[in-house]
Every structure is written in C-alpha cells, then in structure tokens.
Amino acid sequence: MKSSKWLIIMIPVLLLSGCWSKIEVDEQIFVFAIYVDIGKEPGTVEVTISSPLPNRMMAGQQAGSSGANGKSYAMVSKSDVTIPDAIRQIQKDLTRRLNFGHTREIIVGRDYAESGIGDLLDWITKEHSFHISAFLATAPRKAREVAELTPLYEQMPAEVIRKMNLQRTMFTTSVKEALMAYTSQVGFGTNYMSVRYQPMPSENEKLQKWAGIQGAALYQGLKMTGTLEASEARALAWATGRLGRQVFSVTWDEGKSRGGVLLDQLKATRKVKMTPQGPQFTIHLEGSGDLIYSKDTKRRSDTERTLMIEKLLASKIEKDLNSAIRMTKKYGSDALKLGLLLEWNYPQYWEKIREDWPDYYKNQGDVVVKAKIDVTHITNQP
C-alpha cells in the first residue's frame, strides 16, 4: 500500500510536467522586436519580426553588425488580414518556434497608428508570454524602415531601440500605459522616430540608415492624432514625469549672451483643484542641475547671472509646455493623463464627464504651468 500510495501521488505531478512538450533553446526563435504597418492592399497589416541568429554568432564575438558569415540578426515580414494571421504566416515559413517571451519593442508605422492600434493591443493581451512592459514607439512612415537601421554599438537594431528608450531621452511608453489610456479615455504620447540616410565612417562611408527620435506622437484612445516637435515633446515628457538628463540653453541680451544648463533631476507634480468653472489643473516642473556653458557680454557677477539664467530657463520651459499643451488640445489628445488625476481626486465629477472627456479637454481643459529651476553648480572648480 505504501508504494502504491506514492505512485498515486506522483501521477498528477507527472501529468503536470511538460516533458512531452519541451522545446530546447535552439529550437526556438526569440523575437526581440515587432514592427506593424498597414499592408500594401487595403485592409491588411504587415508584421515584421526581428530576432538574433545564434548560429551566426560565434562565441566571444564582439558587437558588430556583420560577422564572418553575414549579419547576426534577421528580419522576416508577412502580411495578412489580421495580426495573428500575419504571425501565423511568418511561423509557417520558419523552422523554429516563435517565442515572444523576450519581445521588448513594438514600433508602429504612422499609417497604422492613425487607423487605430486596437487590434495590436488586443493581440498583445491575449498572447500568453508577451510582456506588457514592452516599449511602444511610432515610426514616421513605415515601421519596417526603422527595423532596417544599422546598429553601430549594439548587436541588433532591436537592442538599439530598447536602449534608447531606457536612457529616457524622451518618452518611455509601454504597452501597459497604452492599455490603461484606452480603458480610461485618456491619451498617451510615444517617441516619434526619425529615419534618414547618413554616411558612416565605420561602414566605409556607405550611406546607411540612421534612426533617432525627432519628437512625440500623440494618441487619444487608440488612434494617433498628431505629432509634436522636439522641444515641445521634451517638455511634455518632463511633465509626464520620466525624463532623464537634459541640456537646456537660453539666450539673453538679444541673443548676444548664451547659457547652457545640464539638468539631471527633473521632477513634475500635477495637481487638480475644483473651481466653479470646472477643474483646474496645475503642473509644477522642477529641475536642478549644473551650469555647463555661459557667455556673458556684460560680465555680470556669478549670482546675478545665475539668477537670470534660472528665471529665463523657467520661463522658457513654461512656454514650451504651454505650447505643447495647446497642441495636445488641438489634436484632442490628453497625453498628460489629466483625466486620471481628476478621477482620483473627484470621482463623482469624473463619472459625469467621463464619456465626453476628450471633447471637454479639447475645449475647456484649464491647465496652468509653473516651472522652477535651480542651478546648483556653477563651476567644477572648488
């Protein structure tokens, strides 16, 4: 009885095991990034996946785009009516199983973004190994073009895009944010990439694709509604609270004197207050940093100059953010997620205007911006 008792206990454990469904690492393709575009025929989507080729990587090889046998990463694209169909088409042609457990980047093309990314978000929530912490970015034309960029310091293009997001030069939007925004009637902003040709000395002066971030793409709900330029995008990114180190410069004396400041502690606090006319939002931006450049024609004293720079910088940033907010209103996108702030503080009011929030924001949203800059280090000498 004792031994058969153990046998009975072990049967469910053995059934839970996966020994007949195990897949070795070298029978899988780990997709690092996917790129979604509108297909050539109307009503279709084109999906491109990018993944490393371990068989072309020799152990100990350093970063570089081409090894002895060719590039060590690969891209495959297919189009079909829906995204899962397109993925199935891709899988059909491949010898290994696709594994989305390591996908960290999603780039959508502009056309696709303007027509709505609902399908994409839906598929992501249902794909079981997909992390919703993957980064989301928008490409200016076709997402595929971004995929073809030349990685200079990293091994693959997907790695390049991921590290760009991690450095927090602009936005760090994740799929989770997009999903939250969709369910609560607010919007979000993503990085808006730029792709151009540029001769590169390391590739023998050939013209190669070089990708960068040129601004922000604004979304409301599931659709992309507009773009912002770099300075406004930066201010908006600061206001959403996750900007890394930035350099700002200001001019005075009719452009004859300049100063540049490196701000590395960038904070934003948002508050809402109910007034008889409706909610009033206040955004405080705070930053502190080091003075890295100054050319003063009038040779003012250090304290006077620093004070002036701080004031000028604060007003510049306020102007940038005000202009950014005006643009978001024009495009109807609540990229600052002020709706969520309202919901948190005044839930009954939110319930009333929830359905009309995009219109309300566009026409009546009242946002006040205040900025404060501290220049703490003026020189690097004691």
Add this chain to the structure above:
Amino acid sequence: MATNLTLMEYMKEQLTDNEDIVYQSFLIHGHTCVLIYIESIINVPVMQERIAAILIQESTLQANKENLVERLDQGTLIPLPSVLAQTTEDAVNQLVQGKVLLCLNEAHRIYLFDLVKYEKRAVSESKNELVVIGPQEAFIEDINTNLSLLRHKIKHPDLKTIRYEVGTYTKTIIYIVYIEGLCKPAIVRELDQQLNKISIDGVLGISYTAELMKKGTRTPFPQFQYTERPDSVAASLLEGRVGIMQDGTPSALLVPVTLFSLMQSSEDYYQSYMSASWIRIVRMFFAAISMLLPSLYVAITTFQPEMIPTELLVTISAARENIPFSALTEALIMELTFEGLREAGTRIPKPVGQTISIIGAIVIGQAAVQAGIVSAPMVIVVSVTGIASYIIPHFELGLAFRLLRFPLLIIGGTTGLIGVFITTFIVFGHLANLSAFGAPYMQPLAPLVFKDWKDIFVRVPAPVMKTRTTAYTTRNPRRQKSK
C-alpha cells in the same frame, strides 16, 4: 578444569597447529610451571624482567618453599597484576588476546598476566580534516593511544568510558565515551542496548558497527558523524554528545548528529569569528549549489527561457547551437563522466596520478567542447558543481548531496522548475523528519530554536557563546560563568 588429562596436555591439545606459541617451563619448588605466550603480541622485555626472571630467581631461593601457590594467589611473588583463569577455554581465549599464561600443572591453576603490546604506528597528522591553526594530531588504530589523546583534552572524572567487546572472531574492543551530567542518559542506554544486541563474527571497521546499530531508517543522509581528530571528539563531548571509539579504526563516531553539525569544521573555531562566519555562509551556499545547480540550469534553459536575461540567453543559444543532444542528455553525460573521473582519481597510484588528471581536464574540458559534443556553459556548470561538493567538511554528507543530484537532474530535465521545487520540498520534508538517537536532524531550523542560531550560519565570538546547544542536552546549559 580437565579431569583425566593433566593441565598441560589439555592446553597443548587445544593449541595444536599454533607454532608461534612459546612454552617456557620452570621447575620451582617441585611445581611444574609453564609460561605460555605468543611472542609477537606481548611485551617481551617486561615479561622477561618481571615474570621469567623472578621465577628463575625464586627457584634458587630456599625460603617460603611451601606457599608458592598462596603467594602467587595473593600477588606477592610477581609484581604484575594477575587474574586466575576459570576455565581452560577462557585461558586459551586470553592467550590469543595477548596475555601471558602461567600454568601450574599440579595445582591446576592458570594465572593470566596482561602484557599485550601490538604493533602500531605513531600519532600523525590528520589527513582528512585539515586545519591551518589548531591541533593537528589524529587518532591511530590503537585504542589505548586514542583514549590517551582524548584524556589529554578532557581531564575530569565525569568523563566516562564504558567498554564493550564485539565480534566472536575479532573480539574488537569498543568504548563509549561521554561526559556524565551533560549528555542525555537515554542516548547512552540506547547505544548500550544496540551494542549488546550485535552478534556477528567480526567487525573490522567502525562503519560496520555503525551500520549494525542503525535503526532502520532508509536515508542517504549520514546518521553518524565520523571524525579523526581528538579535539573534535572533545568539543562534541562538551556539547553533550556521545562518542564511540573502536580498536583498529582511526576514526571515532559521534552521536547524535544534526545536519548543521555536519556542515561545521573545526577550523571555524580556530579562526577569527568574522572570517569563520563568512566561510560558513559560503559553505552553505555551495552546499546548496552542489545539489541544485545542474537541475536548475537544465530546467530553466529547457522550460523557462523567459527567465534568463536576454543577453545571457543569446550567449547560451549561440553555445548550444550545434550540440546534437538535448540539455538533459548533455548534463547527464557530463555528470557521469565527472563521477567516473572522481572515482578513478581516488584509486590511482601516485606515479600515474598527475597524468590522468591532465588527461581528464584536457579531454573533457577542451576536446568535448570543441568537438561539439557538449556546450561550454554545461562544462562550467558541471565543474562548479563538482568543486562545490568538496567544500562540505564531512565527506559522508557530500556523498549524500552527490547522490541526490542525479534524481534532481532527471526531474529538472523532464518536469521543469516545478518538479525541482517539489523534489526539494520532499527532500526538506525527509530531512526534517529524520531524527537519530533523539536529536532532530534539522535542529535548530526545525524545530525552531532561536537560541542556537549563534553557531549555525555564523559563528559568534567566544564570549557570546554562553550556552550549549539544546539539540543534544537540556541539562547544564550554561557554559561560562558570568563575572
């Protein structure tokens, strides 16, 4: 005593075909006295000086001729202690154990003098339990020397030594040593019972006795702790444990044993407490590694590659690209090869030893990876595991972990991480359930006794170690008197 044969004839009959026995006969005052002994196992000079010389001298004296036998009985003739043999079988048994027999034929008496002296080696350094600072001497095969080494450390009348004789042909002497007042009397009673129950033709090593005493739990984990250092034995006795020492074996057994006492080494107590604590933590970590690392590696790369950081995953995939075997098969091949190498290494004669180790390293490490039979990360995993299994101070516990590694590896490769976790739980449950000779195996972790944690994962400085561990004793817990 024999009736119709004379005593000498009876003895000679029982001792035929033993040609190394010496019979030395004297005629003293009309009595025929024969000294019977085996020359190779007695202390010949003492015998010649104290017995033979005196008897010869006695035969020349004229006084006290009549009461020779009384004087021998009272012990006033020969300055060595003597015992009267009860039967001739008894006498013969004592003869082969190294006693010198003095047979008085007419008086029908046999006196036994204890002059046993076996060949033994000198007390040498401990080979298996090395310390850098601290006593270096180790037990040898002779039980009296071992007892003297032990009594050198503990000089208190409460140190009790109880003698047993086990084995019908080997008649091995076994001593149980303990400090009365510190150990639990139940353990001594239990051991007494077990030793008296043993009836076997011979015990040649203390592990035979240990196995005969085991109470029938089937477990790969050791139930006894072996040690070859007298200071370990002394320290354990002071903690309240009981030691078993056997003639002919240079190791002593200590009972009861807990898992954590098997993970301690005497070195910990002779180094500063900070270094000793660090080394203990490293030791615990590597003990866990020696059991779990191969199975975790196989389970994670096969079933859960999402858990691995991305760049490491790319490296591992690149390394595993052209390997024809699955991860589990690769791991099993490497582990079995390593085990074979290890066993061969313990038996290689010294002149060939170096060559074989070089061949092993080159063949397995380099060539197998370059030929594409195993991948480089697997070689790393297996070597780290192999090294980790030697970090455990007591060899028998390391063997237990080594044994458990294989089922864990197979389970990890077939059922993934969940199988590994379930099996580890089962192992823990089994360990927590074990208790030999009254002390639970996992004390003070299970049952939880926080007072004893000062000596488990770290070693607190000596002034702080004021109480004895409660695993072995509950009496007399205070070790130091507070001033």
